[in-house]
Amino acid sequence: MDALDSLLAGFVTALTLTNLMWSLVGVTLGTLIGILPGIGPALTIALLLPVTAKLDATGAFIMFAGLYYGAMYGSSTTSILLNTPGETGSIITALEGNKMARRGRGAAALATAAIGSFIAGTIGTVLLTFLAPVFVKLALRFGPAEYFALMVFAFTAASALLGSSMARGVASLILGLVIGLVGIDVLTGQTRLSFGVPALLDGIDIVVVAVGLFAVGEALHIASRPDLRDTEISAVKGSLWMTREDWRRSWKPWLRGTGLGFPFGVLPAGGTEIPTFLSYFLEKKLSKRPEEFGQGAIEGVAGPEAANNAAVAGVLVPLLTLGLPTSATAAILLVAFQQYGLQPGPLLFTGSSSLVWGLIASLYIGNVMLLVLNLPLVGLWVRLLAIPGPLLYGGILVFSTVGVYSLNRSTVDLLLLYLLGLLGFVMRRYDFPIAPCVIGLILGPMMEQQFRRALQISQGDWSVFITHPLSLAFLVLAVLVFLTPFVLRMLERRLAARAASDVPR
Amino acid sequence: MNRRNLITTTLALALLGSGAAFEPAFAVDDLRIIAPAAPGGGWDQTARALEEVINAGGLAKTVTVENVPGAGGTVGLAQLVDKEKGNGNVLMVNGLVMVGAIITNKSPATLEQVTPIARLTGEYEVIVVPADSELKTLADLTAKLKADPGSVSWGGGSAGGTDHILAGLIAKAAGADVTKLNYVPFSGGGEALAAILGGHVTAGISGYSEWAGQIQSGELRALGISAPARVEGIDVPTLQEQGIGVELANWRAVVAPPGLDDAAKADLLKVVDAAVKSDAWKAKLAEKKWTDLYMAGDEFTQLVAAENARVTEILKTVGLAQ
Amino acid sequence: MRETSQRPATSKAGYFVGLGLIALAAVIVYDAANMQLPPNYAAYGPQIFPYLSSAALVAAGLFFLWQTAAGRPSAMREDTDRPEWKGVIAISAGLLAQVFLIEPLGFVISAALLFFCVAWGFNSRRHGRDAIVAILLSLATYLVFTKLLNLQLPPGLLKGVI
Numbered sequence: 001m002d003a004l005d006s007l008l009a010g011f012v013t014a015l016t017l018t019n020l021m022w023s024l025v026g027v028t029l030g031t032l033i034g035i036l037p038g039i040g041p042a043l044t045i046a047l048l049l050p051v052t053a054k055l056d057a058t059g060a061f062i063m064f065a066g067l068y069y070g071a072m073y074g075s076s077t078t079s080i081l082l083n084t085p086g087e088t089g090s091i092i093t094a095l096e097g098n099k100m101a102r103r104g105r106g107a108a109a110l111a112t113a114a115i116g117s118f119i120a121g122t123i124g125t126v127l128l129t130f131l132a133p134v135f136v137k138l139a140l141r142f143g144p145a146e147y148f149a150l151m152v153f154a155f156t157a158a159s160a161l162l163g164s165s166m167a168r169g170v171a172s173l174i175l176g177l178v179i180g181l182v183g184i185d186v187l188t189g190q191t192r193l194s195f196g197v198p199a200l201l202d203g204i205d206i207v208v209v210a211v212g213l214f215a216v217g218e219a220l221h222i223a224s225r226p227d228l229r230d231t232e233i234s235a236v237k238g239s240l241w242m243t244r245e246d247w248r249r250s251w252k253p254w255l256r257g258t259g260l261g262f263p264f265g266v267l268p269a270g271g272t273e274i275p276t277f278l279s280y281f282l283e284k285k286l287s288k289r290p291e292e293f294g295q296g297a298i299e300g301v302a303g304p305e306a307a308n309n310a311a312v313a314g315v316l317v318p319l320l321t322l323g324l325p326t327s328a329t330a331a332i333l334l335v336a337f338q339q340y341g342l343q344p345g346p347l348l349f350t351g352s353s354s355l356v357w358g359l360i361a362s363l364y365i366g367n368v369m370l371l372v373l374n375l376p377l378v379g380l381w382v383r384l385l386a387i388p389g390p391l392l393y394g395g396i397l398v399f400s401t402v403g404v405y406s407l408n409r410s411t412v413d414l415l416l417l418y419l420l421g422l423l424g425f426v427m428r429r430y431d432f433p434i435a436p437c438v439i440g441l442i443l444g445p446m447m448e449q450q451f452r453r454a455l456q457i458s459q460g461d462w463s464v465f466i467t468h469p470l471s472l473a474f475l476v477l478a479v480l481v482f483l484t485p486f487v488l489r490m491l492e493r494r495l496a497a498r499a500a501s502d503v504p505r
Numbered sequence: 506m507n508r509r510n511l512i513t514t515t516l517a518l519a520l521l522g523s524g525a526a527f528e529p530a531f532a533v534d535d536l537r538i539i540a541p542a543a544p545g546g547g548w549d550q551t552a553r554a555l556e557e558v559i560n561a562g563g564l565a566k567t568v569t570v571e572n573v574p575g576a577g578g579t580v581g582l583a584q585l586v587d588k589e590k591g592n593g594n595v596l597m598v599n600g601l602v603m604v605g606a607i608i609t610n611k612s613p614a615t616l617e618q619v620t621p622i623a624r625l626t627g628e629y630e631v632i633v634v635p636a637d638s639e640l641k642t643l644a645d646l647t648a649k650l651k652a653d654p655g656s657v658s659w660g661g662g663s664a665g666g667t668d669h670i671l672a673g674l675i676a677k678a679a680g681a682d683v684t685k686l687n688y689v690p691f692s693g694g695g696e697a698l699a700a701i702l703g704g705h706v707t708a709g710i711s712g713y714s715e716w717a718g719q720i721q722s723g724e725l726r727a728l729g730i731s732a733p734a735r736v737e738g739i740d741v742p743t744l745q746e747q748g749i750g751v752e753l754a755n756w757r758a759v760v761a762p763p764g765l766d767d768a769a770k771a772d773l774l775k776v777v778d779a780a781v782k783s784d785a786w787k788a789k790l791a792e793k794k795w796t797d798l799y800m801a802g803d804e805f806t807q808l809v810a811a812e813n814a815r816v817t818e819i820l821k822t823v824g825l826a827q
Numbered sequence: 828m829r830e831t832s833q834r835p836a837t838s839k840a841g842y843f844v845g846l847g848l849i850a851l852a853a854v855i856v857y858d859a860a861n862m863q864l865p866p867n868y869a870a871y872g873p874q875i876f877p878y879l880s881s882a883a884l885v886a887a888g889l890f891f892l893w894q895t896a897a898g899r900p901s902a903m904r905e906d907t908d909r910p911e912w913k914g915v916i917a918i919s920a921g922l923l924a925q926v927f928l929i930e931p932l933g934f935v936i937s938a939a940l941l942f943f944c945v946a947w948g949f950n951s952r953r954h955g956r957d958a959i960v961a962i963l964l965s966l967a968t969y970l971v972f973t974k975l976l977n978l979q980l981p982p983g984l985l986k987g988v989i
Contacts, residue, residue: 043543043544047544140699142703143700143705167887168904171844174884178880178884181855181880188825189609189610189664189665190862190864190873193854193858201575201576201580202575216922220914220918222914223918223948223949224911225908227908229950268700324699325695326695331695332544335550338794348718390947390948394942394945394949397921399968402980409571414922414926414929418923418926425915430844430903430905430906444876444880448875449692455871456658456689
């Protein structure tokens with residue numbers, strides 16, 4: 001059967017009233033947990049598994065898929081309005097999105113995020129439907145050496161996020177690297193920077209760091225500044241919806257974000273975070289007004305939001321075609337497949353094709369539902385900002401702590417959350433950018449592991465990084481990205497000098 | 506303290522009314538099952554399956570599952586040893602992975618301190634190579650291993666985990682230099698699988714069910730399974746029958762806190778025993794494709810000691826334990 | 828917005844930042860040096876990245892020290908106004924209450940305390956309203972988590988009641 005026929009059959013499965021209802025339940029629940037910091041789709045699906053055991057498999061998976069997509073939509077909402085990312089994939093969204101919200105452009109930011117997510121999710125699902133095998137083949141060519149080179153490239157791209165001062169940005173990035181060192185070293189089982197505290201053995205969870213630096217740090221900062229605390233943020237200034245100008249500036253970032261996000265989702269060690277800041281970097285470089293970045297540039301919301309949703313679609317590619325989980329959520333979905341007696345893996349498509357195609361069809365439906373659910377709610381969401389500060393931040397911190405506590409049921413995590421909140425507060429006071437710290441934490445451990453893994457497999461032969469063509473390509477790209485600004489500046493200076501010396505004659 | 510008890514008792518009585526007096530007696534009233542892992546993993550699934558079966562059979566008044574994840578279960582173990590001492594209402598799921606984790610993490614809490622209750626289930630490990638690998642049989646692999654142990658890169662789970670232990674045991678049984686074992690740990694999920702499918706490592710080790718799909722579709726070639734005899738429904742030769750005298754089950758068990766008297770231990774065992782012998786449990790095993798390895802009492806205590814000795818020795822040889 | 832309310836640091840904050848980074852580097856080096864490594868991992872082992880990171884920290888720390896000492900304040904900036912410590916202290920108290928009371932007193936009580944402290948830290952004067960919202964919110968959260976999601980939160984004092 002060819003893909004289009006199967007897809008149509010899938011729509012027949014997914015479009016029953018019950019399955020539509022499950023899809024609606026999923027996207028609604030997903031949006032809610034996306035808003036809550038610390039409670040992610042993986043945890044929710046794991047906890048729902050025993051409950052859904054009595055449901056039929058198709059209905060359950062349609063709900064899970066809606067939940068997974070919905071979480072990404074939901075987390076961008078709090079990211080933009082409250083500077084409190086609900087999921088790690090939305091951290092970058094907060095950079096420009098929150099600036100927009102503070103200028104009364106929150107509704108436009110939410111709209112570009114929602115539409116971008118819809119477009120990315122839909123294109124991602126189309127790619128999943130028709131080109132899954134191609135992408136999987138490409139993804140399997142990535143071994144440790146290729147990943148290391150990719151991480152190096154991503155690091156150079158992170159330079160776009162360093163903020164107004166190189167020194168402070170780099171310091172923040174290194175702090176993130178250091179936080180990433182804590183815990184058991186994956187390759188040798190050695191403990192690092194754990195000081196005999198058992199709760200530190202598994203490292204400091206990225207959720208604790210992100211919620212601490214962003215949510216708690218922001219609350220402390222605003223409470224300490226009467227000027228910020230007592231200004232009422234006007235929820236809407238100017239047009240509620242996206243203006244023609246907004247559309248013009250958003251559509252290209254949506255597409256580019258999708259192009260970056262989807263392949264990263266397919267990669268077994270890709271994730272949703274890295275494509276978001278690659279997208280940010282790309283949009284800043286391509287923008288005619290790079291100086292607007294950091295002040296609320298809509299491209300900086302449109303691109304990353306498309307990227308994280310496309311990545312979510314990408315994650316499903318290796319999961320469905322190879323039974324290969326590439327994220328925590330995908331791993332839980334695998335468990336769910338097993339619960340229903342389905343053998344995840346290459347045989348799923350042939351063995352349970354109506355379920356798989358029903359699931360894929362439900363992704364299209366879920367995306368439409370999310371758009372329909374979210375766009376009209378934009379006006380309502382921005383009213384969140386009208387909640388009095390004391391109640392709003394009281395709520396944020398209660399949800400932050402419950403999310404962090406339920407990760408590991410550990411009060412040590414709560415203490416870490418507070419300490420990281422203090423760090424976030426100090427960093428805000430002295431204008432250290434927060435995002436590089438989180439990026440260092442995400443990239444650092446991956447880069448280290450892949451580097452050492454590559455050398456272990458090659459038994460210490462360093463040439464693997466340049467003899468593997470993909471690896472070499474990324475390294476060259478990284479060097480170009482790193483050097484280009486310097487070279488351009490030098491050329492400019494030389495041209496300016498020549499022009500200056502030409503003038504008197 | 507007294508006042509707090511008074512308040513809670515009064516409130517509880519007020520809520521329950523007089524109905525409480527007529528409830529049947531349970532061996533254990535409010536049972537808590539600690540899953541020393543995050544929701545979704547094997548230990549969590551075991552804990553939740555047990556919860557369901559105990560609930561369905563009415564074997565305890567209430568059952569709750571608590572997740573205490575971290576460091577191969579040693580965080581949960583530390584909590585069981587430190588905070589639950591003498592508490593006859595708590596069970597914790599554990600398994601072979603914890604034996605290795607205690608050694609590699611130098612955990613201060615050990616399995617010698619806890620009260621063993623019973624082994625429940627287990628899974629055998631499978632050794633695979635990519636479909637296009639030049640290694641066709643286990644003998645090819647062990648020959649390569651013997652010639653140059655470093656040239657065989659093994660992809661599997663965490664350092665010191667079951668996969669790592671089995672790689673060490675195979676190398677040893679094949680007569681290769683175990684200290685040169687080139688084991689590459691991957692951090693869970695599908696990373697190890699991707700590395701094997703992509704041909705980035707020579708061979709892979711994992712629990713059978715995790716890769717069963719890829720083995721059946723022919724993308725991975727299974728060279729051997731670590732079971733004592735052929736497993737029904739799995740068309741993979743054992744290591745034993747191919748001359749590698751190694752068998753290893755990644756078992757899962759339940760243990761109780763330290764300092765329990767015999768009566769409390771017997772009560773817990775009674776609940777577990779009734780649960781494991783119920784039809785609901787058999788249905789769970791079939792659904793999850795878990796092998797029934799039920800073993801209670803002293804026999805299980807001895808097994809833990811024997812596994813501990815075997816794992817310690819192999820981890821010392823590969824350099825993960827001093 | 829932040830740009831207008833911040834100015835180049837004239838205080839000695841740069842010294843603290845610089846020394847802080849170097850002190851952190853020292854902790855990392857100490858920790859890494861005390862690892863007991865199996866010999867076959869030494870070549871590309873778990874120490875390389877800690878050493879590299881601490882070298883970077885020292886470099887960054889020295890840079891801040893040098894800039895501050897040279898009176899070049901461009902590397903450091905700080906908020907213009909003095910922080911209102913009341914807010915920071917109230918929120919800190921709430922979060923620490925959550926850390927230390929969540930298990931003995933239970934989630935509902937500790938979370939309600941946290942909420943109330945944060946509201947107070949944000950200069951709310953409507954304590955009655957805050958208290959009611961605090962209790963309702965934490966109770967609702969508790970019930971949703973334990974009953975709906977089957978995710979246990981500590982019941983504490985209210986064990987058996989809710």
